[in-house]
Amino acid sequence: MGFSSGVPLLLIGSTLKAVLTENGIDLKTIGFFSLVGMPYIWKFVWSPMMDRFVPLSLGRRRSWLLISQIGLIVAIVALSFVNPKTDLPLLAALAMLVAFFSASQDIVVDAYRRDVLSDLTLPIGISLYVFAYRIALMATGAGALILADHLSWRHTYWVMASPMIVGVVTTLVAPEPNLPTAIPKSFKEAVVLPFREFFKRDGVMNAILILAFVLFYKLGEQMASEMYVTFLLKVGFTKTEIGTVAKLLATWSMIAGGILGSFLIIRLNLYRSLWIFGILQSGAILIFSVLATVGPSVPLLAVAMCSENFASGMASTAYLTFMAIQTNRRFSATQYAILASLMGVPRILFSASTGVLAEFFGWPGFFVACACFTIPGLVLLPFVKKFIRGELAPLTPFPK
Numbered sequence: 001m002g003f004s005s006g007v008p009l010l011l012i013g014s015t016l017k018a019v020l021t022e023n024g025i026d027l028k029t030i031g032f033f034s035l036v037g038m039p040y041i042w043k044f045v046w047s048p049m050m051d052r053f054v055p056l057s058l059g060r061r062r063s064w065l066l067i068s069q070i071g072l073i074v075a076i077v078a079l080s081f082v083n084p085k086t087d088l089p090l091l092a093a094l095a096m097l098v099a100f101f102s103a104s105q106d107i108v109v110d111a112y113r114r115d116v117l118s119d120l121t122l123p124i125g126i127s128l129y130v131f132a133y134r135i136a137l138m139a140t141g142a143g144a145l146i147l148a149d150h151l152s153w154r155h156t157y158w159v160m161a162s163p164m165i166v167g168v169v170t171t172l173v174a175p176e177p178n179l180p181t182a183i184p185k186s187f188k189e190a191v192v193l194p195f196r197e198f199f200k201r202d203g204v205m206n207a208i209l210i211l212a213f214v215l216f217y218k219l220g221e222q223m224a225s226e227m228y229v230t231f232l233l234k235v236g237f238t239k240t241e242i243g244t245v246a247k248l249l250a251t252w253s254m255i256a257g258g259i260l261g262s263f264l265i266i267r268l269n270l271y272r273s274l275w276i277f278g279i280l281q282s283g284a285i286l287i288f289s290v291l292a293t294v295g296p297s298v299p300l301l302a303v304a305m306c307s308e309n310f311a312s313g314m315a316s317t318a319y320l321t322f323m324a325i326q327t328n329r330r331f332s333a334t335q336y337a338i339l340a341s342l343m344g345v346p347r348i349l350f351s352a353s354t355g356v357l358a359e360f361f362g363w364p365g366f367f368v369a370c371a372c373f374t375i376p377g378l379v380l381l382p383f384v385k386k387f388i389r390g391e392l393a394p395l396t397p398f399p400k
Contacts, residue, residue, distance in 0.1 A: 004167025031355020257313025
């Protein structure tokens with residue numbers, strides 16, 4: 001499921017921006033193309049439908065998974081037929097359709113993971129999800145860039161649609177979570193109760209604190225990552241160098257960081273891990289300022305990408321674990337979608353301004369600014385400490 005979730009992201013993200021760059025689209029327009037991911041922000045709007053209804057005989061979770069995955073295959077193939085030079089609005093519309101089906105799939109996968117894992121097994125389960133997710137990003141990021149040196153972008157996108165078959169097969173063979181009491185009895189209950197329970201559980205102000213932390217913790221890292229491929233192409237790296245060094249090495253670094261992070265979360269507790277991983281993530285972004293100053297140095301590129309992705313892998317595992325334990329299993333799809341929608345805001349809304357920021361500050365100053373954008377999340381961390389409950393709470397010793 002993690003692999004299937006990772007397939008669409010870069011096809012409408014950095015890979016699509018590489019297509020736009022090669023077709024001579026200006027930097028500001030490329031930056032604003034991040035807005036095609038708006039469905040990732042608004043997925044909480046239709047998530048109650050996925051908590052309430054069972055459209056196929058596969059069960060509540062698997063039915064929506066299959067529908068989303070088939071929609072993704074069709075939308076990705078359709079995207080490949082559009083010429084960016086002549087049909088930019090249509091390209092944006094189809095990219096947004098890919099984002100809609102991708103966000104729908106994410107809603108169900110996030111709910112499925114919460115349904116079947118305990119609090120204690122969540123960090124390891126999430127790290128394995130991230131492992132497969134990054135493998136998919138490597139295929140659709142590095143793989144697409146390398147293929148594009150030998151094939152047209154249209155044929156490259158056809159090849160990149162085929163990994164979604166993995167998601168379809170997984171959906172057909174996976175067990176359906178056995179949580180009959182978790183299904184809301186009415187559509188009104190599916191829409192109203194998840195919001196009411198979340199905001200009344202600890203009070204409205206505390207709920208707002210949780211939402212603010214989710215919004216800001218990964219802000220700087222997500223803004224920086226949105227422009228990595230464009231930055232590397234502008235600096236002078238080839239697509240093959242970006243595919244092999246910036247994608248392959250970086251992917252394995254993030255996987256290693258995620259797996260190590262999952263065990264450190266259990267050993268150190270979640271609160272300490274969020275602090276340590278967040279600081280490391282912020283520092284790693286600054287290495288790109290050095291790369292922007294030095295120029296197209298492949299060894300420095302390897303250091304920068306490996307460091308940033310290793311820290312990001314650890315931080316992402318802790319971050320997703322924090323989000324998961326804030327949800328009630330009865331409304332896991334809707335409540336996780338609320339938090340995940342906020343998680344997507346930096347990548348979509350704030351990242352739309354990254355092209356403007358890069359032109360204004362220059363690349364070295366842009367990455368310094370991104371590192372500074374990580375500070376608000378760290379400032380909020382002490383205020384959300386009390387919401388880390390259960391087996392991952394700050395005072396819980398390492399289980400023997």
